[in-house]
Amino acid sequence: xxxxxxxxxxxxxxxxxxxxxxxxxxxxxxxxxxxxxxxxxxxxxxxxxxxxxxxxxxxxxxxxxxxxxxxxxxxxxxxxxxxxxxxxxxxxxxxxxxxxxxxxxxxxxxxxxxxxxxxxxxxxxxxxxxxxxxxxxxxxxxxxxxxxxxxxxxxxxxxxxxxxxxxxxxxxxxxxxxxxxxxxxxxxxxxxxxxxxxxxxxxxxxxxxxxxxxxxxxxxxxxxxxxxxxxxxxxxxxxxxxxxxxxxxxxxxxxxxxxxxxxxxxxxxxxxxxxxxxxxxxxxxxxxxxxxxxxxxxxxxxxxxxxxxxxxxxxxxxxxxxxxxxxxxxxxxxxxxxxxxxxxxxxxxxxxxxxxxxxxxxxxxxxxxxxxxxxxxxxxxxxxxxxxxxxxxxxxxxxxxxxxxxxxxxxxxxxxxxxxxxxxxxxxxxxxxxxxxxxxxxxxxxxxxxxxxxxxxxxxxxxxxxxxxxxxxxxxxxxxxxxxxxxxxxxxxxxxxxxxxxxxxxxxxxxxxxxxxxxxxxxxxxxxxxxxxxxxxxxx
Numbered sequence: 377x378x379x380x381x382x383x384x385x386x387x388x389x390x391x392x393x394x395x396x397x398x399x400x401x402x403x404x405x406x407x408x409x410x411x412x413x414x415x416x417x418x419x420x421x422x423x424x425x426x427x428x429x430x431x432x433x434x435x436x437x438x439x440x441x442x443x444x445x446x447x448x449x450x451x452x453x454x455x456x457x458x459x460x461x462x463x464x465x466x467x468x469x470x471x472x473x474x475x476x477x478x479x480x481x482x483x484x485x486x487x488x489x490x491x492x493x494x495x496x497x498x499x500x501x502x503x504x505x506x507x508x509x510x511x512x513x514x515x516x517x518x519x520x521x522x523x524x525x526x527x528x529x530x531x532x533x534x535x536x537x538x539x540x541x542x543x544x545x546x547x548x549x550x551x552x553x554x555x556x557x558x559x560x561x562x563x564x565x566x567x568x569x570x571x572x573x574x575x576x577x578x579x580x581x582x583x584x585x586x587x588x589x590x591x592x593x594x595x596x597x598x599x600x601x602x603x604x605x606x607x608x609x610x611x612x613x614x615x616x617x618x619x620x621x622x623x624x625x626x627x628x629x630x631x632x633x634x635x636x637x638x639x640x641x642x643x644x645x646x647x648x649x650x651x652x653x654x655x656x657x658x659x660x661x662x663x664x665x666x667x668x669x670x671x672x673x674x675x676x677x678x679x680x681x682x683x684x685x686x687x688x689x690x691x692x693x694x695x696x697x698x699x700x701x702x703x704x705x706x707x708x709x710x711x712x713x714x715x716x717x718x719x720x721x722x723x724x725x726x727x728x729x730x731x732x733x734x735x736x737x738x739x740x741x742x743x744x745x746x747x748x749x750x751x752x753x754x755x756x757x758x759x760x761x762x763x764x765x766x767x768x769x770x771x772x773x774x775x776x777x778x779x780x781x782x783x784x785x786x787x788x789x790x791x792x793x794x795x796x797x798x799x800x801x802x803x804x805x806x807x808x809x810x811x812x813x814x815x816x817x818x819x820x821x822x823x824x825x826x827x828x829x830x831x832x833x834x835x836x837x838x839x840x841x842x843x844x845x846x847x848x849x850x851x852x853x854x855x856x857x858x859x860x861x862x863x864x865x866x867x868x869x870x871x872x873x874x875x876x877x878x879x880x881x882x883x884x885x886x887x888x889x890x891x892x893x894x895x896x897x898x899x900x901x902x903x904x905x906x907x908x909x910x911x912x913x914x915x916x
Contacts, residue, residue, distance in 0.1 A: 386706035389916040390458055393708060396749075397453035409778050410749050411889070412712055412910065413448035414742040415441065417829045418807050419899070426743060429894035441894065442887045443843050445784045446742055446829060447720040447731050448751070455712050457559045459913065460705040461485060462572035465496040470518045471510045471543075473606055474702070476689040482704040487568070495548070495703055497572055498524050503553040505572070508535070509695060509702065511605045514542035514647035515640045523547075525590055533595050533696065538649050542638045544605070546695045548703070549575065549592035559709050561911070571913060574705035576698045592699070599694030602628045603653030606688040607663060613646035613684070621666040622648050623675050624687055628657030631687075635665075648685070660687040710747070710912040716904040722753070722779035727787060727880035729839070731902060740830070740902040744894060745910055751777045751889030754850070754882050774885065782883035785829055788838040789878035791856055796871040798862065802833045810840065811863040812852055812876075818861060818868035824852040825863065838874070843886055850881035 399407045420426050430437040463485070472484055474494045484491040495509045501524075508523045511534070521527065523535045523545040533547040551573050559573045580593045588594060607622060613635060622633035631654030637646050663686065664679035672678035691702050699705070721728030731740055752758065752774035759773045793802060805828045813820035824845030831838050845851025852860070854877050862872035893914065900908065 383701075383704075383706060386916040387701055390706050390708050391700075393914075393916075394456060394458060397451075397456060406778070408750055409776060410451040410747060411448040411751060411777070411782070412451055412710065412912075413445050413746050413748055413784075414714070414900075415444040415446055415744040415746060416896075417446065417741055417743075418444070420743060420896075423899060426896040426898060429744075429896050432891060432894075438891060439887060441744070441746070441891055443827065443841060444744060445746075445748075445841065445884070447781065447783045447785070448748065448884075449712060449714065449718075449720075449781045450779065451710055451712060451747070456708060456710050457555070457573040458575060458700055458705045459559055459571040459707050459709045460574040460700075460703045461493075462560055462570040463493040463496050464570075465498045465508075465522050466518075467520045467522070468518050469493075470516055471496065471513055473510050473513055473608070473688070474691075474695070475606075475608065476691070477686075485569075496523070497551075497556075498522050499553075500524055501526060505551040505553065505556045507548040507551065507572075507574075507699070507703070508545040509548055510543065511546050511695070512536075512538050512542070512544035512647065512650075514538050514638050515643065515645040517542070517640055519543050529590065531589070532598060532600075533589075538647055539636065539638055542640055542645060542647070544650075546605075547590070547595060548696055548699045549595065550590070558711050559911075565911075565913065567913075571707070571709060573709075574700050574703050576700040592696075595696040596698075599697035600653055600655050600690065601692075601694050601697075602656040602658055603690045603694055604628070604631050604657050604660070604687045605650055605653045605690060605695065607633055607648035607650070608686045608688050609647075610684050610686070613648075615644075615646065617665065617669070618646060619669045621673055621679075622685070623664045623679055624654065624657065624660050625662040625664055625676070625681070626657050626660035626687070628654050628660075630654035631657070653690070657687070657689055660689070663687055707913055707915045710910075710914070712910055714902070714908045714910065716902055716906045716908075718781065720781045720783040722777065722782050722883045727783075729783060729785065729787065730904065731783070731785070741899050742902070743899055744896050745912070746891055746895065747893035747912070748889040748891050751782070752885040753777050754885050755848075756885060758885065758888065774888065777883060777889075779883065784841055784882050784884045785839045786826070786842045786850060786852055786882045787880040788840055788852055788860070788876045789854075790836050790838060790860075790874040790876050793874040794872065795862075798869060798872055802831055805831050805838065805862075809863040810838075810860050811868060812845070812858055812860045813868070814858055816857065816859050818870045820859075823847065823858055826851065838876075842882060850879045851886070852876065852879050854879045 432438040472494045486492045519541040535545045617635045620635045624631040632652040633648045633650045636649040662681040665682040719728040756775040811825045812823040826840040826842040829839045842851035847853040856875040859873045862869040
């Protein structure tokens, strides 16, 4: 039995994720929080070729990623947008038309053997971007006339009627230059695509949008359900059909069209100029053509069916009703930036650090970017159901992290450090696993374990990703009588240890939160003078 998940499933998934950023409880708080994190200070086995990200099929794979997370930043509603491939209008491209019966319409990108796109983005004089869908290209050739609002827009949000350059464009929506800059780029990504924001409105954003004739809300409001805006010929329409009237035999009403001619670069083309697209067409049995040009026009007696002509139905809801689906917007872009001097940490009065060099850190690289939903604060509990004498009928949930940024690095202050030739210098503690025990010898019982990310020998701070610990609020315990040993493949090295008297806990409960996205990259080194811009495109 053959099965498939349809494009509608992709659109619904994208919309469900987008709505996470607007879903609030009865106190107005977001029910879910999404964080972008950077991870893995350890080098790849081949730094020139990062490892393929794990699908986290096993629990151990997921634990390994958690044990690499360094810092994270909350993703807000303003950091996300549904996107679709971006095609900037060019006067050298012969754009194709939107067609309801084309199963490859979203593959039209002009590359290889693929047809040219059916929509474009143009920039107005005020830097606003406008998005247009091609409803007619009578000659199948390029045009020198760029579709812009300034170049003319009809009351039904179209530009042109085919008589000038053979084109009819449908205005879809506008994007501010700031939004286009944020959710687009001038350089193609690894998929070979450029991207641009796409949206469908659920309500009028403002009073001005409700009354403006160039707002997307007005486009959606005036979309014609079941309109027919294109009559497509299988072969060229002949001169003998010039000026003949066209009608439709179908389940809708009101369609009117006339065969017209347009001359482009000394070549004359004949096309059906749609003067009224009608409405409520979901099925057209026949395209009817006037038998005699200039003759009787009584329908249907003065018309005959023309098998050369096909009626192209509008999308359900009409052109412009749902730009997201009409332009294939089943991808989501997350755009955020990590400033080199940004302080990570939920509690500014307790402990924050930049992981960019400003606080004495010199080892500030990472190799993985990921997304996590609903991590739990480090000082709280995992979700569970109470048992024993405190039996419960409901799930007790841990307090979710909701700060704008958070760190997964605990900061340990050491009073002394001892090492042998295993570690040539204090900086060699980096990337090493350490274990604290309840005593001064390697046979003492376990207290905490983690991996060193960086060490500041001036301030005597060790920055550690804690995996686990018996001291629930911070894993590692501030106790100079509990040594922290170098842990080599499960064996403690008695000659390499330090003692700690202060601990600043990290912000994330180990292994909490759902990791939903991973991107392994070549080494990136953070610096106080630089800002990393991160764009993630997720395809559903």
